[in-house]
Amino acid sequence: MTVPTAPSASTPAAALQGAAAGDRIFRALLTLAALAIPVLLGFLVYELVQGSELAIQRYGFRFLTTSTWDPVTDEFGALPLIFGTLLSSFLALLIAVPLSLGVAIFITEFAPSAIRRPIAFIVELLAAIPSVVYGLWGIFVLIPFLRTTVFTFLKGTFGFLPFFQGPVYGQSMLAAGIILAIMVMPYIMSVTREVLAVVPASQREAAMALGATRWEAAWTAVVPYARSGIVGAVILGLGRALGETMAVTMLIGNRHEIAASLFAPGYTMAAAIANEFSEASTDMHLAALSYVALVLFGVTVIVNALARVLIWRVSKGRQSGGAGL
Amino acid sequence: MTERIANSEQRTTGAIDVADFSFSYGPRQILNNVSFSMPSKAVTAIIGPSGCGKSTFLRSINRLNDLIPETKHAGDILVDGRSVYTRGIDLVALRLGVGMVFQRANPFPKTIYENVAYGPTLNRLVAPRDLPATVERCLKQAALWDEVKDRLDTPATGLSGGQQQRLCIARALANDPKVLLMDEPCSALDPIATQRVEELIVQLKASYTIVIVTHNMQQAARVSDVTGFFDRGELIEFGPTEQIFTAPSKERTEAYITGRFG
Numbered sequence: 340m341t342v343p344t345a346p347s348a349s350t351p352a353a354a355l356q357g358a359a360a361g362d363r364i365f366r367a368l369l370t371l372a373a374l375a376i377p378v379l380l381g382f383l384v385y386e387l388v389q390g391s392e393l394a395i396q397r398y399g400f401r402f403l404t405t406s407t408w409d410p411v412t413d414e415f416g417a418l419p420l421i422f423g424t425l426l427s428s429f430l431a432l433l434i435a436v437p438l439s440l441g442v443a444i445f446i447t448e449f450a451p452s453a454i455r456r457p458i459a460f461i462v463e464l465l466a467a468i469p470s471v472v473y474g475l476w477g478i479f480v481l482i483p484f485l486r487t488t489v490f491t492f493l494k495g496t497f498g499f500l501p502f503f504q505g506p507v508y509g510q511s512m513l514a515a516g517i518i519l520a521i522m523v524m525p526y527i528m529s530v531t532r533e534v535l536a537v538v539p540a541s542q543r544e545a546a547m548a549l550g551a552t553r554w555e556a557a558w559t560a561v562v563p564y565a566r567s568g569i570v571g572a573v574i575l576g577l578g579r580a581l582g583e584t585m586a587v588t589m590l591i592g593n594r595h596e597i598a599a600s601l602f603a604p605g606y607t608m609a610a611a612i613a614n615e616f617s618e619a620s621t622d623m624h625l626a627a628l629s630y631v632a633l634v635l636f637g638v639t640v641i642v643n644a645l646a647r648v649l650i651w652r653v654s655k656g657r658q659s660g661g662a663g664l
Numbered sequence: 665m666t667e668r669i670a671n672s673e674q675r676t677t678g679a680i681d682v683a684d685f686s687f688s689y690g691p692r693q694i695l696n697n698v699s700f701s702m703p704s705k706a707v708t709a710i711i712g713p714s715g716c717g718k719s720t721f722l723r724s725i726n727r728l729n730d731l732i733p734e735t736k737h738a739g740d741i742l743v744d745g746r747s748v749y750t751r752g753i754d755l756v757a758l759r760l761g762v763g764m765v766f767q768r769a770n771p772f773p774k775t776i777y778e779n780v781a782y783g784p785t786l787n788r789l790v791a792p793r794d795l796p797a798t799v800e801r802c803l804k805q806a807a808l809w810d811e812v813k814d815r816l817d818t819p820a821t822g823l824s825g826g827q828q829q830r831l832c833i834a835r836a837l838a839n840d841p842k843v844l845l846m847d848e849p850c851s852a853l854d855p856i857a858t859q860r861v862e863e864l865i866v867q868l869k870a871s872y873t874i875v876i877v878t879h880n881m882q883q884a885a886r887v888s889d890v891t892g893f894f895d896r897g898e899l900i901e902f903g904p905t906e907q908i909f910t911a912p913s914k915e916r917t918e919a920y921i922t923g924r925f926g
């Protein structure tokens with residue numbers, strides 16, 4: 340420890356001391372605020388574990404691998420919910436990632452500057468629409484549309500695949516995946532757009548000076564430069580998709596089943612919790628729902644941790660550019 | 665190798681003619697009615713004070729300034745007698761023929777190998793099995809091979825500034841252009857690497873047209889055949905390097921090269 344020598348003039352020193360006291364208070368406040376978040380998180384996990392104790396004791400990890408969900412006989416297994424959550428989110432990313440990437444690249448690289456802002460604004464506006472409105476729109480517009488066009492097409496053309504077989508009700512895993520895709524697109528698009536926008540012009544110029552077309556420069560120089568930021572954008576979208584409740588429950592069909600066909604109804608963890616919590620009559624049912632919440636929390640944490648690792652691995656190859664995140 | 669030499673004899677010469685060329689960023693006129701001719705298979709040095717438009721001029725030749733919105737140009741630049749500003753010109757072909765080394769090193773965040781292989785791969789200039797040999801040749805020409813030969817698959821961004829600069833030279837050479845525009849290619853290099861790059865320039869001029877921007881008067885005097893002196897967007901004087909440096913006809917030129925400028 341080195342002790343700073345006292346300044347000779349007394350007034351500045353006093354001022355400095357005053358500042359130091361202010362600094363200390365400010366620092367204490369910030370530390371408190373920073374600590375509050377982990378503490379809150381701890382409480383949350385504690386509460387969830389408490390609430391699900393009955394179910395944890397009875398099922399242990401078997402809860403994650405069994406598929407019966409029967410409140411009448413008080414028998415619970417969460418595999419269909421986990422499956423439904425992961426599959427619907429996966430479908431959402433499958434559709435949303437290429438679309439958002441395309442839109443983001445178009446906006447930053449190709450669109451005339453006059454229409455860049457309007458397009459970005461409209462896409463970002465999608466994020467402001469309440470979930471339940473998406474749900475209603477899904478029921479009244481999207482599902483009828485999908486049933487008459489997309490689903491029949493898929494069934495007719497790819498009907499030999501197990502994913503596109505069986506009766507078409509409308510409410511289904513695929514419908515949920517599509518609505519989720521629309522809902523996460525604004526997030527992925529706007530973060531991607533931002534990380535692409537900060538890629539230095541010199542990267543694009545280097546590519547073009549080497550004979551790349553605008554498109555090639557965007558795809559081989561600009562996008563790779565921003566890739567860790569883009570991965571971050573996708574993860575953000577995934578986080579949204581995993582936890583989305585209202586629109587999904589309105590479109591997914593809410594059935595505790597695992598089906599190969601994307602036309603079949605399914606269920607997600609978030610949707611099940613929201614739907615069944617108010618009707619749960621037995622302690623075991625409540626505990627099982629609480630356990631599901633704990634699993635959902637765990638899945639989200641794991642996905643985010645994996646994402647960190649992915650971003651770290653992706654950005655290891657260079658020192659610059661990661662700043663986009 | 666023999667094939668390449670045969671090719672280089674057939675290929676066009678790469679002379680650059682600048683006719684009354686003016687350029688502006690928005691309302692700011694940067695280049696004013698510049699006219700001169702750069703001979704093929706020779707080294708042209710462009711000298712002039714900072715901000716006088718040297719980089720802008722180089723970037724006008726391969727039309728990289730197109731990327732900047734609200735720029736205007738007047739007059740013309742001809743490479744091999746063909747205007748680079750004609751409507752419908754194939755910009756990819758133009759830039760394959762007119763390579764560029766930027767003022768600030770801008771390697772891709774890819775491996776060293778991928779950086780050099782970028783142009784030939786993208787434009788399918790070299791058969792995949794010949795690619796390693798091309799990369800090696802270009803890195804050798806840019807005096808970088810010995811330093812990086814054991815770590816070609818490591819990120820180029822891990823190289824020092826001077827190494828990155830030479831990597832960018834190698835990357836430009838890999839396209840085998842007929843004109844090479846070099847914007848202060850030695851600004852971050854030590855004397856030894858500078859000498860190697862100067863040797864490279866002298867050696868390349870047998871088959872390439874080279875335009876080099878430099879703030880180093882000795883370097884201009886050493887490597888170039890003709891020199892153009894720019895000041896405030898105007899070409900003040902242009903002529904054989906020897907004449908510019910020993911008997912300049914304009915006072916401003918003399919003041920600049922003797923360091924009494926301002």
Ligand SMILES: Nc1ncnc2c1ncn2[C@@H]1O[C@H](COP(=O)(O)OP(=O)(O)OP(=O)(O)O)[C@@H](O)[C@H]1O
Pocket residue numbers: 689694713714715716717718719720721732767
């Ligand atoms: N993208 C741009 N937009 C607007 N003005 C620019 C742009 N690039 C350069 N300029 C301006 O054009 C003028 C000439 O710039 P240029 O880079 O060509 O100078 P230079 O001769 O290469 O200087 P230096 O020796 O410092 O590299 C400068 O005044 C600069 O501010």
Ligand SMILES: [Mg+2]
Pocket residue numbers: 718719720767847
């Ligand atoms: Mg410059």
